[in-house]
Amino acid sequence: MPKLWNETIETHRNAVREAILENTWALVTEHGLMSVTMTRIAEKTGIGRATLYKYFPDVAAILAAHHERHVTGHLAHLTELRSRPGDPGERLEAVLEQYALICHHRRRHGTEELAALLHRGEHVDHAQQQLLALFRELLKEVAESGGLRDDVAPDELANYCLHALAAAGSLPSEDAVRRLVTVTLTGLRPPG
Numbered sequence: 321m322p323k324l325w326n327e328t329i330e331t332h333r334n335a336v337r338e339a340i341l342e343n344t345w346a347l348v349t350e351h352g353l354m355s356v357t358m359t360r361i362a363e364k365t366g367i368g369r370a371t372l373y374k375y376f377p378d379v380a381a382i383l384a385a386h387h388e389r390h391v392t393g394h395l396a397h398l399t400e401l402r403s404r405p406g407d408p409g410e411r412l413e414a415v416l417e418q419y420a421l422i423c424h425h426r427r428r429h430g431t432e433e434l435a436a437l438l439h440r441g442e443h444v445d446h447a448q449q450q451l452l453a454l455f456r457e458l459l460k461e462v463a464e465s466g467g468l469r470d471d472v473a474p475d476e477l478a479n480y481c482l483h484a485l486a487a488a489g490s491l492p493s494e495d496a497v498r499r500l501v502t503v504t505l506t507g508l509r510p511p512g
Contacts, residue, residue, distance in 0.1 A: 336365075336371070336375065337375055337385075339365050339366075339367075340361065340365050340367075340372065340375055340376065340382060341386045341389065342386075343364040343365045344356065344361050344379065344382045344383060344386060345383075346364070347361060348383065348434065353379075353383075353433050353434050353437070354433075356379055357379070358372055358373070361379070361382065380437060383434070383437060383438060384438065384441065384443070387438040387443075388443045391443065391444070391447045392447075394422050395450055395451065395454075397418065398415055398418055398419060398451070398454060399454060401414045401415045401418055402415050402457070402458050407465075408458065408462045408464075408467070409465065409467045411458060411461075412458050412459065412461075412505070412508075413501070413505060415455070415458060416501050416504060417497075417498065417501045419451070419481075419485055420485040420488040420497045420498075420500060420501050420504075421494065421497055423487075423488040423497075424488040424489060424491060448482070452475075452479065452482060453478075455477075455478035456474050456475055456477075456478040459474040459477050459481075459508070460474050462508070466510070467509065467510070468508055468510065469508060469510045469511060471511075477508060480504075480507065480508075481504060481508075484500070484503075484507070485500065485501070485504060487500060488500055
């Protein structure tokens with residue numbers, strides 16, 4: 321097949337896949353996880369059920385793909401914040417604040433049953449490892465500039481950040497999230 325034909329087909333497949341992901345999420349948001357079926361997704365997307373099954377075997381697979389794309393976007397944004405030029409301490413604060421805000425907003429975009437379905441599995445474990453590595457490398461940079469306590473290893477401090485900021489999910493406001501980030505940063509600074 322000519323290259324243009326292959327690119328056109330691939331573009332179409334990507335567009336259909338994206339439409340499936342977005343329409344499934346819209347249905348779950350509007351009607352709840354338990355009321356979403358492959359038939360409803362196909363109807364909302366404007367495709368046949370047979371076509372839908374060529375892309376995904378079931379609703380859970382669609383939601384997992386949507387979640388994986390969402391997590392990948394968050395990691396890319398955090399990586400971009402980490403990689404900006406400038407003071408490592410300021411970059412650390414920006415990364416921690418953004419991560420805390422992600423945790424805060426995550427709790428407001430779904431039910432417990434949806435969280436139980438999506439926040440497990442290999443892609444979540446992989447994302448958490450990437451996040452820990454991102455924190456660890458940034459903490460090492462802060463340590464080299466003298467802005468990090470030296471009585472605890474950066475690996476341990478990366479875990480501290482990850483778990484401390486997960487508490488942002490239960491906070492009532494973004495102001496409370498920012499206060500949590502300040503407390504977390506205080507725990508990272510050299511004593512005295």
